[in-house]
Amino acid sequence: MRLLAVSIGDAKPVAGKSSGRSGIDKRPVDHPVMIGREGLAGDRIINRKYHGGADQAVYIEGSVDYDWWRSELGRDLPAGTFGENLLIEGLDNRHVAVGDRFRIGDVLLEITSARTPCATFAAHMGDPLMVKRYAAAARPGAYARVLEEGVVRAGDTVDYMPVAGDRIGMPELMRTHGKRLDEDAKRRFLAAPIGERLRVMILAK
Structure with missing residues (x-):
């Protein structure tokens, strides 16, 4: 696998929203970027109640899903369109699981949770139905925590290490997401290295 793009975003108003700013409008960069425990250097996280933090430090999308969405939406989708930090060649989001790891040079990432679409995402995409469409497609991108820090850039080799079991x-x-789980499902989820926000949500239901 190969890292197709590294994207970061600044705080900007979102077209279609009357107030507030977001860092969802991410653009690819052609220089090396430091990935630390809280995410990519230069990448702005605005609403930290729902975004960012150690367990959602990096957002990953796969090129297989980008190609699918280009066909589904009938338009070009430059890297960064979905607000992701890393676009990985040959990755299919449907096959990614909690605990999977990605090695990119010195950086080691571990998957913690799935991307949940929101109104800001729909406004950014210019499609009021995008939240429902993204959920129905069941091809969500993935959030990751940073186990080992380092520098990455587009073109780097990506080693994918699926979790066993x-x-x-x-x-x-x-x-x-947001549903009450039975006790068996709760035990499964809580035994995995899921993100803290998801863990709290499960324990509260």
Whole structure:
């Protein structure tokens, strides 16, 4: 696998929203970028109640899903369109699970949760139905924590290390988001290295 793009965003108003700013409008950069425990250097996170933090430090999308969405939407989608930090060649989001790891040079990432679409995402995409469309497609991107820090740049080799054993995939996380889980499902989810926000949500239901 190869890193197709590294994208960062500044705080900007979102077209279609009457107030507030967001860092969702990310653009690819052609220089090396430091990835630390809280994310990419130069990447702005505005609403930290729902975004960012150690367990959502890096947002990943796969090129297989980008190609699918280009066909589905009938338009070009430059890297960064979905607000992701890293676009990985040959990666299919549907096959990514909690605990999977990605090695990019010195950087080691571990998947923690699935991307949940929101109104800001729909406004950014210019499609009021995009939240429903993204959820129905069941091809969500993935958030990751940073286990080992370092510098990355587009073109770097990506080593994908799928977690062994019981796999909790991104589509399953999307389907169960916000729902009450039975006790068996709770035990499965809580035994995996899921993100803290998701862990709190599960324990509260």
